[in-house]
Amino acid sequence: KNEVEQSPQNLTAQEGEFITINCSYSVGISALHWLQQHPGGGIVSLFMLSSGKKKHGRLIATINIQEKHSSLHITASHPRDSAVYICAVRWLLGNQFYFGTGTSLTVIP
């Protein structure tokens, strides 16, 4: 059983499209992270959420603690957004981290 489920697994979009990636989790959490991993392998933390909504540029992340669900939105997508997006949660009990399997996004010019 995977504590964190992401959808979709793969996503291809045209440049300029609005993109949504979803993350559902089954454990009580203290925080949820959205990570971006580029083809070269490097990982960048995009957002850390414990409630509500955050926005950085064209990226928006929301979390609904009651429904155990988070979404990552990319507005006006661009080819440079092509990467794997990974959802990670920090378990409330024990501080363990659980990761989703990632969403591979390709944005076509």
Place this chain on the structure above:
Amino acid sequence: DSGVTQTPKHLITATGQRVTLRCSPRSGDLSVYWYQQSLDQGLQFLIQYYNGEERAKGNILERFSAQQFPDLHSELNLSSLELGDSALYFCASSLLAGPSYEQYFGPGTRLTVT
């Protein structure tokens, strides 16, 4: 550049051997995390240190051990290596240990066990 450094970048070794991976956190960060990313298991949390003390433990095998030194750098020791230990090992750091602190990831060490 996140400010987190990891050495070496690549490591190729044989089964049964022992290796040490090194991580230097961002200046001022007190907490260090280790993660393993393999093709079949994805990203997994191994262990977290805060100011020299173990803070949280994940799926770290008994053959693996880690520590954080007084200068805050950390080392991950992998022994009796098996083919399945081949993976990318990431280190991340954060200012403090709590869940509300952003993590900054290093570039990773790619370990190949032959």
